[in-house]
Amino acid sequence: MTDPGSAVLVRALAADASHTSESVRAVTARLIRDGSLAEGIRLPTIRELAQHCGLSTRTVVAAWGELRKEGLIATNRRGGTVVAAAGGVPLGRPLAERDLLTGSPDYALQPDLAPAMLAGLHTDDLNRPGRDYITDRLRTAVCDGWPFPAEAFVAAGGGSEGLFLAVDAAAPDGALVAVEEPVMPGFLDTLTEVGYRVIGIAADQQGALPDSLAEALRRNPAVVVLQPEGAYATGGVLSPNRAGELAEVFAAAEVEPWIVEDDAVGPLAVAQAPSLGSWYPERCVRVRSYCKAFGMDIRTCVIGGSAELVERAIRARVHGIAANSRILQNALAHLIGDPGTAALIDTARERYAARRAGLVAALRKHGVAAEAGTNSLVVWVEVADEQGALLRCARHGVVVGSAARSHVGAARAAIRVAVPQLPDDPRRLAELAALLADAAASTHREFLD
Template sequence: MWRVADDQAQIISALEGMTGPRTAETVGRAVASLIHDGTLRPGSRLPTVRQVAHVCGVSTGTIVAAWSTLRRDGFVETRRRGGTMVLGAGPSIRNESGAHGSVDWSARDLLSGSPDYAMQPDLSAALLAGLSSSHELNRPGREYITEPLLSAVQAHWPFQAQAWTAAGGGSEGLILATEAAASAGGVVAIEEPAMPGFLDTLSELNIQPVGLCRDSEGPLIRSLQEALELEPVALVLQPEGSYAMEGSLSTARAADLARVLMNSPTRPWIIEDDGVGPLAVRQAASLGPFLPDHTVRVRSYCKAYGIDIRTCVIGGSEQLVAAIIDKRTHGVAMNSRILQNTLAHLINSDEAKFAVAAARDKYRTRRERLINALARQGLRAQAGDNSLVLWVEVSDENSALISLARKGIVVGSGSKSFIGKHSRALLRVAIPQLPDEDELAEELATRIAEASCSRNREYLA
């Protein structure tokens, strides 16, 4: 009989001898290989997540993701008191036609853009640092932004902010800023394509959205001029282009937009939504240097560091930041000092910077792999340099969505990211959890190509 210690030693030895990058995918494959060749038999117990993370020199989140993949593919199961045990060589994964090599696409988030959790840094050290640097925990008073966090973000801000505050995740910060700028309702001009949930929220706030068209350098001047005729109370821009089909805001375009605004009889608030944060290839230009009294930037960190950080940073106009603070439960709410200082530690951490850089490269490679695979299928797909989604042109959006859903592939509706009727039928595909394997990218592209030509006909029974 095999002893548990022997099983674990086999795994530790194999992982110690791994060459190349140690990711959730490569660690999972290494363990699956030991199961396939009989080195690990049914009933063998895997080492703890912490043991394997230590041996591989990666975060516990990476190993959790590897074990999750093994569970999904039927290699192991986790028992409440018995740890994670080997079941066997795993069932053959088949696609609808019965061929080997497919994947359970429903297990991948291709809709909302959730990050690849295995690519995020380990939060353990950061949380301990956040706890130890919060010297006056639970004391009365409100620090809308702590000194460590302010020090960490100031040097990287694209303009000299007059005031600062921290809030929940990036979506909360964006909604707070928009609601503060348009407290009495009115018109808000929004750069398209936009986050669908944000557009849905505006209708609940009695805010009328107007679309701003863009090209590879940012919002079009003519589109801004047309929007200004409606006297908007605010502009919501995406300088980094987290939802863009191409490019990011250029310095020249920022200057041109600012010139139009400075010559306008109305001066709307400018809210810059930086939804990608540290994952951006490069920081885009800003209207803040031109219009500091009217601009705030909302920077999100959740996609880079993890949703449980729950802290975004808002910096810019003193008047608008004060209104944002007041809008958040009448100024009573304040983000935890521990979370703020945890974020400060992550921003300054070399280990976290390395993890974010690896994720940035990985996401870019996944995006390009699928775009190229779609091109081989005769489909046009686009995504900006910093975008976390890509856009695929199809013949009929609804039919394509239904056809893909029947195969377990859930992607986004392009039309929901536009305020008016868009001229092209589009699918929105989230990038972070796209496959690394060429064959799986080709399979996904084939599925999308088949769906793009489908026609969904409904009849009464």
């Protein structure tokens, strides 16, 4: 080894199971940022790392390239590769180039889909006639980890499609739909565009509020949409105690609605939240999305729960004609069970959590109120005037979302900042927080002369 301190890096990389370039980059970056690898420490050569850690030289080269872009390491012609001085760290790509609106994932934190697709091709049923609404491999992969004993499963497209499909299966045209707020951006627009009437259910740190749910149930909605994992929550996730309270509210209702649970976080969740399906398996389904974790092109979510509602969802999707590709389903099954993918998702979960907490803390230093749930894919920033804040951000090339689009009725003025592509660099995060703080105080007035 070129420096005794670099033995820390070798031990950490040798213990990492995924052996991907992103995991090498993530482990090394963490050790640099927490001070385990101090400024000026000379790192092992690429060949030494590959030999001692069971890595390919190509993997190390790719990781080192990303670390140089982040300014965390530097390579000198004579001195080898060393941990860079903190003052020399560049700010990275501009804020305007980051997707802070739609929540597109950080593509560097997603697995390589090529091995998964190859695994998906390895089936005796490839190109055979018939439709597998869910393949045996995918059913086996999701069954043990489902939050309640599901009567049936079906695979559908991405999470947004699966959520709407479940609601469409549960509610007739023009029916009343109750949704836990705030909801997924665009979901309310879709519901109203196709003719559903929508009412909101308020939530706090433990999930949907029992009194608000009871009030909604008195209006006899056909379906209630809950968010146990809190993908867009301002607070936490559904707690076991709150789940029991909600179950009691459903039990007291005069008319039993269908229950659809939206799990947009999927494998990125810190911990799986309880399900109302534990009390009502015959009228509850959970829709689990995998796109944020594994990539948009996996194009497969899983709906599991009530056999009747799953059968309705199958018929609602082009009258039962449509079924997801066996290749995509089996590729998803491979990703769910792959240890290397699991290690990468662990890294993504940690990075997203750090970015989320970092932005909230930076905003609070400016005296700006900001909230985000444990699993939330967004940070909600309180503002004086929503339109004024959106326009002020846009003038700086930063596009963020409107809180009003995620609430049924009037909501306090706020803007929505997507978490996945937030910067890691504290200085870049501070720059964004300052911009948002300025936007939070701005107002918009229109004058007609």
